[in-house]
Amino acid sequence: MVCDDDGSCRRTSLDEARKLFRSGDVLIAHAAFVSGRLKTPPAAALYDVLELFAFVRPGAPCVPSALGLARALGLAIPHGAQEQAAALRDAAIALIDLLKHAPEPARQHMRALAGTLQRAGWKWAPAILAVLGEADAKAHPIAGFDSWRALPSWEDDQAPDKPGSLPVSATDARARLAQLVQRMGEARPEQADYAEAAAYAFSAREAAGTPKVALVEAGTGVGKTLGYLAPASLWAEKNGPGLWISTYTRNLQRQIVQEIGHLYPDPEERAEKAVVRKGRENYLCLLNFEEAAKRQALAPGQRTVALGLIARWVGVTPDGDVSGAGFPAFLGASMPLGEITDRRGECVYAACPHYRTCFIERAIRRARHAPIVVANHALVIAQASQDWLSIDETTDTPPERRVRYVFDEGHHLFDAADSGFAPLVSGTEMQDLRRWIRGPEGRARSRMRGLEERLRDLTQDDPEAQSALGDCVDAAGVLAGEGWMARLQGGGPRGPAEVFLAAVHAHVRARSEDADSFYTLEAETEPLGEELLNAASDLARGLRRLAAPLIRLSTVLRKQMDAKSEELESFSRARIEAAVRGLVWRGRHVVPTWISMLDALEGARGEDFVDWFEIAREDGRDADVGLERHWIDPTIPLARDVLQPAHGALITSATLRDIGEGVDDWLSAEVRTGANHLPEPAKRASFGSPFKYAEQARIFIVKDVNRRDIDQVAAAFRELFLASGGGALGLFTAVRTLRAVEQRIAAPLADAGVTLYAQHVDRLDTGALIDLFRAEENACLLGTDALRDGVDVPGRSLRLAVFDKVPWPKPTILHKARRARFGKGYDDLLTRFRLKQAFGRLVRGEGDRGCFVILEPATPSRLLSAFPPDAPVKRCGLAETIADIRAFLA
Numbered sequence: 001m002v003c004d005d006d007g008s009c010r011r012t013s014l015d016e017a018r019k020l021f022r023s024g025d026v027l028i029a030h031a032a033f034v035s036g037r038l039k040t041p042p043a044a045a046l047y048d049v050l051e052l053f054a055f056v057r058p059g060a061p062c063v064p065s066a067l068g069l070a071r072a073l074g075l076a077i078p079h080g081a082q083e084q085a086a087a088l089r090d091a092a093i094a095l096i097d098l099l100k101h102a103p104e105p106a107r108q109h110m111r112a113l114a115g116t117l118q119r120a121g122w123k124w125a126p127a128i129l130a131v132l133g134e135a136d137a138k139a140h141p142i143a144g145f146d147s148w149r150a151l152p153s154w155e156d157d158q159a160p161d162k163p164g165s166l167p168v169s170a171t172d173a174r175a176r177l178a179q180l181v182q183r184m185g186e187a188r189p190e191q192a193d194y195a196e197a198a199a200y201a202f203s204a205r206e207a208a209g210t211p212k213v214a215l216v217e218a219g220t221g222v223g224k225t226l227g228y229l230a231p232a233s234l235w236a237e238k239n240g241p242g243l244w245i246s247t248y249t250r251n252l253q254r255q256i257v258q259e260i261g262h263l264y265p266d267p268e269e270r271a272e273k274a275v276v277r278k279g280r281e282n283y284l285c286l287l288n289f290e291e292a293a294k295r296q297a298l299a300p301g302q303r304t305v306a307l308g309l310i311a312r313w314v315g316v317t318p319d320g321d322v323s324g325a326g327f328p329a330f331l332g333a334s335m336p337l338g339e340i341t342d343r344r345g346e347c348v349y350a351a352c353p354h355y356r357t358c359f360i361e362r363a364i365r366r367a368r369h370a371p372i373v374v375a376n377h378a379l380v381i382a383q384a385s386q387d388w389l390s391i392d393e394t395t396d397t398p399p400e401r402r403v404r405y406v407f408d409e410g411h412h413l414f415d416a417a418d419s420g421f422a423p424l425v426s427g428t429e430m431q432d433l434r435r436w437i438r439g440p441e442g443r444a445r446s447r448m449r450g451l452e453e454r455l456r457d458l459t460q461d462d463p464e465a466q467s468a469l470g471d472c473v474d475a476a477g478v479l480a481g482e483g484w485m486a487r488l489q490g491g492g493p494r495g496p497a498e499v500f501l502a503a504v505h506a507h508v509r510a511r512s513e514d515a516d517s518f519y520t521l522e523a524e525t526e527p528l529g530e531e532l533l534n535a536a537s538d539l540a541r542g543l544r545r546l547a548a549p550l551i552r553l554s555t556v557l558r559k560q561m562d563a564k565s566e567e568l569e570s571f572s573r574a575r576i577e578a579a580v581r582g583l584v585w586r587g588r589h590v591v592p593t594w595i596s597m598l599d600a601l602e603g604a605r606g607e608d609f610v611d612w613f614e615i616a617r618e619d620g621r622d623a624d625v626g627l628e629r630h631w632i633d634p635t636i637p638l639a640r641d642v643l644q645p646a647h648g649a650l651i652t653s654a655t656l657r658d659i660g661e662g663v664d665d666w667l668s669a670e671v672r673t674g675a676n677h678l679p680e681p682a683k684r685a686s687f688g689s690p691f692k693y694a695e696q697a698r699i700f701i702v703k704d705v706n707r708r709d710i711d712q713v714a715a716a717f718r719e720l721f722l723a724s725g726g727g728a729l730g731l732f733t734a735v736r737t738l739r740a741v742e743q744r745i746a747a748p749l750a751d752a753g754v755t756l757y758a759q760h761v762d763r764l765d766t767g768a769l770i771d772l773f774r775a776e777e778n779a780c781l782l783g784t785d786a787l788r789d790g791v792d793v794p795g796r797s798l799r800l801a802v803f804d805k806v807p808w809p810k811p812t813i814l815h816k817a818r819r820a821r822f823g824k825g826y827d828d829l830l831t832r833f834r835l836k837q838a839f840g841r842l843v844r845g846e847g848d849r850g851c852f853v854i855l856e857p858a859t860p861s862r863l864l865s866a867f868p869p870d871a872p873v874k875r876c877g878l879a880e881t882i883a884d885i886r887a888f889l890a
């Protein structure tokens, strides 16, 4: 649909749309997305209204579409393609209008930046300057980019007191909950019971190593967030900072902060009392940003435009979180965000000119003093398992922590631990370590420095340190270097690591059924050819030479710190500590673990682990090659490093237990969370959902769709989506099937006025896709695993979920080992969990109605206990399913 200047709108052919798009003289929302849809490259410069929005309203959240723009600007909500096309023009006019009323200091900054961006060829710059006045022709080449100059500094802080152990009683927890829900009416009885059960995790620990752990399941609608915030907030008030609420998804992190609003309605108090913490890679690194801006600002093109718009955001963001709601994430299509974050541990701490205003340092300090920290499982596991190892070389036992954890989305702890405790000797990992030690090699120097430059001033007067540093740099030559993958494929690997990777690559391909498969390939580590064994042993030898100087250097720096302890400023001390931590972590843990994995190829395999070789593939292309090691039961290190050293933990979810035939339903919860590895049994409690599934939900198992015939599968999705009038989620176990279905149904759905979004097809990240889907009541979304329980869409926007088949686990080497360990019911358990989580997306409120469809006739009845007992299940043909859905959702 195209709307002309005079306001008239018309349907257009694909060819004309492509022509217009390539001309650049058309208003659009999200150039990369439109380019993917039209399957044509964008013009060098475009009138992307999202860019204008990011310039005029920096930091304001906006779903990246015409509808999102209209919502964010308070314009009339557009319905259908025609109104959406017209909404782009209205949004552009509204934004230009807003500029007219901008206050003077902001105008100055915007004028300077728009002047710089005009030189870079930004299409919107002339219109903006026409409102704000011409920019200074003699302005600095990066005028307006330097918004970091106005950022506030964080204050040096005292270490907080250790948290106390005063318990929270059941009565107090109930009373606090009653206070919290006052504004919404009465607390539901099951919510008050939930708060009481959760309070157990905040009772005083009675013996070392025996945390108070509560496993509490709460069906959808119980109101568990407020239910646990009641005892948790009381505990924090009595005992001081030390409460960590952890989620699996960023989306829930955001929701919890919103719910904390009931606790602290005043936004300023809330910002002080509750702090969101994410991994370092989620925050903008000001030094990387400054360097990128200085490198880029003179060059015309979209990259410069993206940096300029990020400069606007830098000036207003409260936390520098590039994964947060206010960051213009669509700019990631024009410049990799990895370049402006601290992904590779190259931070120079107190030697950085931005140290005092650094977003990451500020977040760390705020979290230290905040009563409530909202984090994610990956960060909690990394902190608990790595930090002590990096500092303390004298013990193998994690230190006691007087913290209390709340693990929301607790059913994901197994997966989070599985990733968090899994070492990998791969090309990418080795290349990262080499770059961390040597800095970039063989191309133009960037700010990313090696150890030598980062530690120059600390080592230059110390011959011992210089010698250790030189040995590190020399020994790092054993590792894979930049361009290793190209050399691997071109037959010219360099050095022991690349020779090893080449042998692994050949081994995996030789053992694969389909070496050119679209998906990741893997192969067992037994039996092995001599060439691969020799390559592994050469690499292990080289790595031994690397580990020793890394440790030596850390010891020398530590000695320096001791010797100068009286004169060192806290900044310098923090910097040396960070350097020591990085060296110890790599020298004592990363490299030795790699060595032990390589040695194990020749020797005995450990019973607790499973090792395998892998060629990781992304979109059918080789992305990484290496040797993987996973715990068969990753909850063993989770219990040892995270749960046991804490004083208490609440593990909660709507899907903790597996209710299968003849199984102890709590056993599954304990096995999946590590509670079975604790010395004291966890307290168990469960609260059913208040929803009336008999009235609110329908489940269909379709008997007559031939899953081997992609045309039949696609037709089934199309008709089901049309029957619900959109608001549907399609879930697939394979990307290929998803793409084949998308190709077949996108056009007929569009003809019916239903917008279809698809993971792995649309050039948007998963979060943006979910935002788009949520924003429109009648859109449909196709996706794979990540969408299964990452989608939280209350109301009518999600009323139908369709699985293309039963989501059995993939038969990987790791899965085979786990099935052998956990028994033959393991596949059923995982599958029931997946169905339960997906079903849980459908009914989020008392007024919601939802249908759940599986297009697999042979769905075993034993899986159906995944659904609430009162939800009606029907096995029938497609035509009957469609008719029933139409009637039920009408």
Ligand code: SF4
Residues within 6 Å of the ligand: 284, 285, 286, 287, 288, 342, 346, 347, 348, 349, 350, 352, 353, 354, 355, 358, 359, 360, 361
């Ligand atoms: S202190 Fe580190 S993370 Fe912060 S801006 Fe400087 S280099 Fe980046």
